[in-house]
Amino acid sequence: MPSAPLPSTAKMAARSLTWLALAGFLVLASVPAVLKIPGLSRPHAWARDLLIEPLGLRFSHEVFPGLPGSWHPHRWALRVVAIERDGSTRVVEEWPEGLETGTPWLGEDVVDTLMYRLLGKGRITGPSIAGGTDREEAAYEAARKHTAPRKLLRWFCTSPQHWQAEVAPSGVRLEVFTTARRFGRRGERHGRGTLGVLACPAGKLPPVVEPQDPPSWYRGK
Amino acid sequence: MRRLIYAVDHAIFAPLPAAPLGAARALLGLSCLMAWSFTLPRLGALYGPGGAAAIFGSPRGAHWTEGALLPLEIGLLVGSLGLMLGAWTRTSALLLAACHTALIGRLDTWTWGWGTTTPLFVLLVAFGGGGAAASVDAWRAGGRRPGAAVGPAEISGWGPRLLWVHMGCIYLAAAWHRVDDEAWLTGHILWEALTSGVFSRWVALDFTSVAGPLRFLAYFAWGLELAAPLLLLLRPTRALTAALCIGLHAGLEISTTVGWWQFIMGSCLCAALPAELWRPVLHRLLGPRG
Numbered sequence: 116m117p118s119a120p121l122p123s124t125a126k127m128a129a130r131s132l133t134w135l136a137l138a139g140f141l142v143l144a145s146v147p148a149v150l151k152i153p154g155l156s157r158p159h160a161w162a163r164d165l166l167i168e169p170l171g172l173r174f175s176h177e178v179f180p181g182l183p184g185s186w187h188p189h190r191w192a193l194r195v196v197a198i199e200r201d202g203s204t205r206v207v208e209e210w211p212e213g214l215e216t217g218t219p220w221l222g223e224d225v226v227d228t229l230m231y232r233l234l235g236k237g238r239i240t241g242p243s244i245a246g247g248t249d250r251e252e253a254a255y256e257a258a259r260k261h262t263a264p265r266k267l268l269r270w271f272c273t274s275p276q277h278w279q280a281e282v283a284p285s286g287v288r289l290e291v292f293t294t295a296r297r298f299g300r301r302g303e304r305h306g307r308g309t310l311g312v313l314a315c316p317a318g319k320l321p322p323v324v325e326p327q328d329p330p331s332w333y334r335g336k
Numbered sequence: 337m338r339r340l341i342y343a344v345d346h347a348i349f350a351p352l353p354a355a356p357l358g359a360a361r362a363l364l365g366l367s368c369l370m371a372w373s374f375t376l377p378r379l380g381a382l383y384g385p386g387g388a389a390a391i392f393g394s395p396r397g398a399h400w401t402e403g404a405l406l407p408l409e410i411g412l413l414v415g416s417l418g419l420m421l422g423a424w425t426r427t428s429a430l431l432l433a434a435c436h437t438a439l440i441g442r443l444d445t446w447t448w449g450w451g452t453t454t455p456l457f458v459l460l461v462a463f464g465g466g467g468a469a470a471s472v473d474a475w476r477a478g479g480r481r482p483g484a485a486v487g488p489a490e491i492s493g494w495g496p497r498l499l500w501v502h503m504g505c506i507y508l509a510a511a512w513h514r515v516d517d518e519a520w521l522t523g524h525i526l527w528e529a530l531t532s533g534v535f536s537r538w539v540a541l542d543f544t545s546v547a548g549p550l551r552f553l554a555y556f557a558w559g560l561e562l563a564a565p566l567l568l569l570l571r572p573t574r575a576l577t578a579a580l581c582i583g584l585h586a587g588l589e590i591s592t593t594v595g596w597w598q599f600i601m602g603s604c605l606c607a608a609l610p611a612e613l614w615r616p617v618l619h620r621l622l623g624p625r626g
Contacts, residue, residue, distance in 0.1 A: 127344075
């Protein structure tokens with residue numbers, strides 16, 4: 116079968132240039148960041164030392180914009196304070212040397228990890244936590260003691276709408292609401308604080324001082 | 337100079353097998369058809385008056401679409417079906433891309449990226465020769481004979497090659513975007529995604545015991561994305577790279593919920609799989625009977 120005749124040189128040049136222009140447009144439109152690359156060696160150090168910190172930029176997943184720049188440890192020291200039904204508070208658990216978390220910023224996964232460990236160790240249980248219904252407290256107990264504990268316990272882990280935080284000089288303060296959203300269907304109760312958590316880099320937990328006039332995060336709302 | 341022009345022209349326009357791009361077009365049309373069929377019952381809640389787009393959407397979006405939901409949805413479904421079947425492929429692709437852009441432009445942040453990138457994929461596949469094989473267009477062009485829908489053996493290579501460049505750009509942009517992302521740098525991203533209530537399909541499972549393998553997979557995926565732009569363009573590595581990337585997207589689809597992105601990329605990657613894989617399939621499905 117005879118092959119198709121080759122187009123003229125001018126036509127080949129024109130169509131090649133058209134294609135290259137299209138491909139160039141795709142590259143320019145899709146990869147603007149590539150054009151700004153001054154060097155690719157040690158991208159981690161380059162990105163952090165030369166770009167992010169001097170320009171005041173932050174990692175895209177950073178949860179608390181007010182955190183000091185050095186506060187991205189993999190181990191977060193944590194102090195958990197339970198708020199009892201009568202409004203009094205007590206320290207439930209402390210990890211002064213830090214609780215290892217999946218990511219170096221304090222976010223949902225930290226709260227997940229924290230709640231999982233607290234529940235798994237039995238350091239917090241339903242009746243000691245304000246705000247839970249009887250059914251939720253029973254579910255806590257069942258989950259803690261009985262079958263498939265890991266799976267069930269993770270169901271009790273909080274999600275972002277169930278905790279809030281503020282950044283203070285001594286650390287990040289969180290209010291964690293432990294309402295069992297998947298079992299209790301009590302979303303309307305999420306507004307009640309149940310646990311106060313102070314988080315800061317490992318080894319920097321301040322001493323426990325019972326506040327005479329507890330701040331709102333400590334009392335719960 | 338003449339030699340150089342010839343070499344460049346040959347590198348771009350040398351024929352390539354038609355079957356892979358035809359299969360990719362059919363799968364891309366099917367993905368779009370699935371996406372917009374699933375959206376159909378929620379169209380009013382998403383894009384109608386007082387819907388999510390009106391509350392959370394982009395103020396630059398085309399607000400006239402609120403009153404034209406039914407024609408737009410019909411356009412999306414007809415365009416998707418036309419692309420899938422390869423019927424009036426280019427017209428179908430234009431219709432699909434236009435309706436898609438009009439709607440998605442109002443709520444692009446909710447689509448995890450597939451909303452804004454799909455129209456270009458659709459146009460590249462359709463105008464790059466995707467309708468030549470495995471299509472109604474091929475059947476019509478072949479005199480409506482039995483088996484004519486399989487189409488020609490080869491097409492001009494500029495379309496598939498432009499598609500690979502575009503896919504390479506997507507991977508390169510995704511991979512470079514991650515160099516200042518702590519979760520990727522430390523390899524914790526998969527652990528984070530799988531335990532995230534936003535992304536994970538399996539948020540109730542505990543992944544602590546597989547943190548090591550997840551870290552390996554995270555680095556592997558990142559490496560693949562960084563290398564794919566080059567490896568997709570080189571013939572010896574193209575098929576294996578496409579297969580690995582399809583596996584990557586399949587894994588993401590199984591483990592996370594990020595819209596239709598995996599379907600779109602997976603479909604287009606089929607254009608880089610070997611023709612020997614697609615030809616028997618097309619002949620069995622569309623070839624002459626008896």
